């Protein structure tokens with residue numbers, strides 16, 4: 001008889017054995033500025049309405065596999081023209097996986113830029129797809145000639161560009177993104193997870209390109225706990241992806257709560273506006289600290305570089321503030337930390353803790 005460990009090692013694919021699971025640190029008692037969550041709950045009246053909706057929700061039944069009212073609200077928010085549809089996912093992470101599964105013919109390549117959202121590469125590995133990562137320029141803008149060259153060489157069936165990019169926070173140059181879409185033989189997905197905090201979007205370009213889809217999530221807008229993301233684009237694309245979607249991927253409660261929250265989208269957008277203002281304040285405060293380099297951001301987080309990020313990360317944590325340590329994740333992120341914009345009080349606490357941590361006080 002083999003031991004469990006022997007069986008596991010024998011049966012699980014080697015590339016899965018080699019992965020380390022996505023690490024979510026314990027945040028008990030800490031100010032949580034590591035995961036780009038919206039720090040605000042919605043107003044109490046709206047929470048009361050949600051409580052009533054949840055109380056009478058038919059949780060004994062399977063969820064609606066095609067929640068028309070919710071999809072209509074999303075279509076309306078985006079101003080999608082006829083012929084364009086939305087596909088709902090259990091967070092946008094699930095949609096990345098659906099896309100990869102749909103186009104993963106033998107030898108197919110998924111291409112993205114680096115550093116960017118780590119799930120693109122991870123999901124390529126999950127589904128057994130080849131991954132090509134093109135380094136960004138030193139200032140985190142696109143290296144357009146290298147990217148176009150990689151597209152020519154690799155002929156990727158799927159390209160992901162996060163717009164704004166995570167973890168760098170910047171929007172790539174629109175015209176360069178356009179050139180990438182036009183040069184790509186495969187599908188290009190613009191990942192607009194941070195749309196609420198950004199000054200530009202590719203939603204209005206959907207009709208111009210047959211190989212373009214836009215992906216969004218409500219996670220960064222105050223619904224991270226619901227797990228709801230969507231793809232927008234031609235119904236012809238989404239029809240195929242629908243076949244791969246597990247029938248009940250979005251539960252009864254997330255559907256109902258999201259619908260209610262989207263009826264009050266302006267409340268969420270006001271919170272996003274507040275977060276953008278506080279991002280500016282935080283950016284200025286960080287810029288004024290000697291030894292801290294802070295990158296400008298169109299998202300709800302800021303990327304910073306400072307000496308000995310590992311030590312500062314631990315010192316911040318010891319002082320009750322959890323940020324994301326990006327040191328070691330990618331060579332271009334050496335000594336980088338990423339901090340989510342929190343409430344003004346949380347941001348102040350972070351700045352104090354940072355000053356103490358780098359020994360300026």
Ligand SMILES: *Cc1c(COP(=O)(O)O)cnc(C)c1O
Nearest residue numbers: 091092093117162166193217219
């Ligand atoms: C957070 C994030 C996502 C994933 O969001 P979920 O909908 O919560 O799965 C996707 N893309 C980018 C760039 C992100 O930062």
